[in-house]
Structures are given as C-alpha cells and as structure tokens.
Amino acid sequence: MLLNPFTFHAPKSITEAIDLYTRLGNVRLQAGGTFLFNNLKLLKRKGLKTPDHVISLKRIADLKGISAQGNALIIKSMTTMDELMDCPLLKGNLDILKCAAKHIGTAPIRNMATVGGNLTCRYTWTEMPTIMVGLNADLHFMGPDGKEQTISAEEFFHSGAKTEKIFTHASIQKDPKAVIVYRRIKRSPQLDIPLLSLLVRALPDGKKLTNTRVVINNCIAFSQRDRKLEDFMNQSRRSKTLAQEALDHMDTPIYDTRSSEYKKHMFRVAMKEAISTITK
Ligand SMILES: Cc1cc2nc3c(=O)[nH]c(=O)nc-3n(C[C@H](O)[C@H](O)[C@H](O)COP(=O)(O)OP(=O)(O)OC[C@H]3O[C@@H](n4cnc5c(N)ncnc54)[C@H](O)[C@@H]3O)c2cc1C
Numbered sequence: 410m411l412l413n414p415f416t417f418h419a420p421k422s423i424t425e426a427i428d429l430y431t432r433l434g435n436v437r438l439q440a441g442g443t444f445l446f447n448n449l450k451l452l453k454r455k456g457l458k459t460p461d462h463v464i465s466l467k468r469i470a471d472l473k474g475i476s477a478q479g480n481a482l483i484i485k486s487m488t489t490m491d492e493l494m495d496c497p498l499l500k501g502n503l504d505i506l507k508c509a510a511k512h513i514g515t516a517p518i519r520n521m522a523t524v525g526g527n528l529t530c531r532y533t534w535t536e537m538p539t540i541m542v543g544l545n546a547d548l549h550f551m552g553p554d555g556k557e558q559t560i561s562a563e564e565f566f567h568s569g570a571k572t573e574k575i576f577t578h579a580s581i582q583k584d585p586k587a588v589i590v591y592r593r594i595k596r597s598p599q600l601d602i603p604l605l606s607l608l609v610r611a612l613p614d615g616k617k618l619t620n621t622r623v624v625i626n627n628c629i630a631f632s633q634r635d636r637k638l639e640d641f642m643n644q645s646r647r648s649k650t651l652a653q654e655a656l657d658h659m660d661t662p663i664y665d666t667r668s669s670e671y672k673k674h675m676f677r678v679a680m681k682e683a684i685s686t687i688t689k
Pocket of ligand 1: 446518521526528535536572577603
C-alpha cells in the first residue's frame with residue numbers, strides 16, 4: 410500500500426527540528442519509523458487524516474549516543490536497541506537495559522527501533538517505560554519555545570505519556586548497590602511482544618530491603634508502581650519465604666485488569682521468581 414503523500418524533512422540539529430515542528434502544521438516526528446509508517450498505513454486504510462509533513466530525527470547527531478555525566482547515565486532519544494545491547498557503559502546493575510533491549514522484536518527491528526520511539530509511541534505494552542520508571546529516570550523534552558522540560562518517567566506515564574514536544578534524552582542516576590531484576594513474558598511463541606513485564610529494584614541493608622520499587626506493565630495501562638507491595642517489602646525481613654509471602658500483598662487491581670487466569674498466574678510466577686532473585 411502506498412502512503413498518502415507528505416513532505417519529508419531531515420533536519421541536522423535540534424534547533425532546526427524544533428523550528429520545523431513549530432512552523433509546520435499537521436506534522437509527525439519519525440525516529441526509527443518502525444511504528445510510525447505502519448500507523449500511517451492504518452490511518453489511510455481507515456480513511457483518517459494523515460500528516461502533511463514527517464520530520465525525521467535520524468540526522469541529528471545531538472540526539473544520538475549514550476554517555477556518563479558524573480553519576481548520571483545519559484541515553485539520547487535516537488539510541489537504538491542494538492546500540493543499547495552493545496554499550497560498554499551498561500555494566501553492573503545497568504545491564505538491565507541490555508537485557509530488556511535484546512528481547513525486543515527481531516534483529517531488524519532492534520536495528521531501527523529507538524529508545525525515544527519506544528517511550529513516546531503511546532503503545533501501553535512497550536518495555537522501556539517499565540525500565541525507566543524502575544530506574545527512577547528523568548525524561549527530557551524540548552518544547553517549541555526551545556525550553557527544556559524535565560519530568561520523571563513515573564509522572565510521564567502516570568499522566569498518559571502524551572507530548573507535543575521532542576523527547577531528547579533520559580537521565581538515570583547510577584546506584585551500584587541496588588539489586589534490579591527485570592522479567593517479561595512473551596505473548597505467544599509466534600508473536601514476540603510482551604504479555605506482561607515487571608521490574609523489582611531494592612537496596613539490601615543487612616536483613617532488610619530498602620527503597621524497594623516494583624514496576625508493573627500489565628500491557629493494558631502504562632507502566633505503574635505497585636506501592637502496596639513496595640511497602641510490604643520495605644517492612645519485611647529478607648528471608649527465603651519473603652517471595653511467597655509477597656504474593657499476598659500484590660495490589661490486585663493492577664494485575665487483574667481484563668486479565669485472563671493465565672496472565673494472572675504468570676504475574677505471580679514472574680513476581681515470585683523476581684523477588685526470590687532479589688532476596689538471594
Ligand atoms: C514487529 C515488532 C515487534 C516489537 N516488539 C517489541 C517488544 O517486544 N518490546 C518492545 O518494547 N517493543 C517492541 N516493539 C516496538 C519497538 O521497540 C519500537 O520501540 C517502536 O516500534 C517505536 O520505535 P521507533 O524508533 O521505530 O519509533 P517511530 O516508529 O519512529 O515513532 C513512534 C512514535 O513515537 C514518536 N516519536 C519518536 N521519537 C520521538 C521523539 N524523540 N520525541 C517525540 N516523539 C517521538 C513518533 O512521532 C511516533 O508517533 C516492536 C515493534 C515491532 C514493529
């Protein structure tokens with residue numbers, strides 16, 4: 410199917426992109442394009458309005474790369490899943506990002522799909538949101554006025570993940586002592602998108618766990634924290650039975666939303682396994 414015609418723009422700087430984005434009407438941004446162009450076909454098929462302009466972010470060098478700035482890790486929006494997998498800076502507990510990236514889609518998708526596209530596409534089941542909320546990341550955007558806006562990943566997804574700005578980068582404060590576990594269950598052997606995913610992160614302190622963060626993606630709502638379970642874990646002692654006991658403290662509505670019995674069961678299996686790993 411041929412797409413409806415549009416004018417393609419390939420700016421080389423963020424300023425140029427912002428200028429085009431502000432000046433032109435009916436515009437869509439393109440990162441890797443893996444969702445965007447399918448979406449444009451779908452809109453055409455349904456007889457809905459398609460954009461007059463597409464602005465590709467691909468040639469903007471300032472939107473590429475992963476770097477360390479003091480204690481923070483900076484991941485620019487146009488970083489691909491392949492680049493995450495190959496990045497030597499993602500070591501220790503930050504290899505969780507590699508671990509998530511390597512299960513996303515297929516090799517050609519990972520070669521094109523970007524962190525920015527994954528975070529801003531507003532499909533509830535994508536996986537970078539869970540990782541970013543779990544790592545307490547901040548997301549940075551550039552608005553039409555050229556001003557930077559920073560919002561925590563948790564707040565961004567809590568408020569519906571909608572933006573009219575250009576997402577530029579994520580920043581993550583390193584915390585080498587935290588233990589972090591990410592689990593995802595795929596929907597079916599044929600379709601490698603997740604049925605569910607979750608992340609558990611905690612700071613072990615002797616017999617206790619502190620600063621526990623449990624992030625759930627039930628793939629129906631955006632990634633969210635299970636504060637009830639977090640409270641339980643922060644108040645408990647580390648023990649071999651904690652993972653089993655924790656299952657009685659999961660905030661049920663987060664896991665039950667339109668869920669099949671299989672999905673609810675798989676949540677419990679994945680959660681128990683993740684907490685067992687944390688408490689080892
Ligand atoms: C077959 C297939 C399997 C997949 N499997 C998985 C999976 O298992 N797990 C998973 O997490 N994901 C999966 N994905 C999603 C994939 O990882 C990509 O994240 C996703 O396709 C979008 O990334 P992209 O860079 O191609 O974005 P694009 O398609 O270019 O853009 C997506 C949307 O984000 C907007 N956008 C992009 N960049 C910015 C920016 N910087 N600022 C503001 N808005 C922006 C665009 O305007 C567009 O609306 C899969 C995708 C496919 C096609």
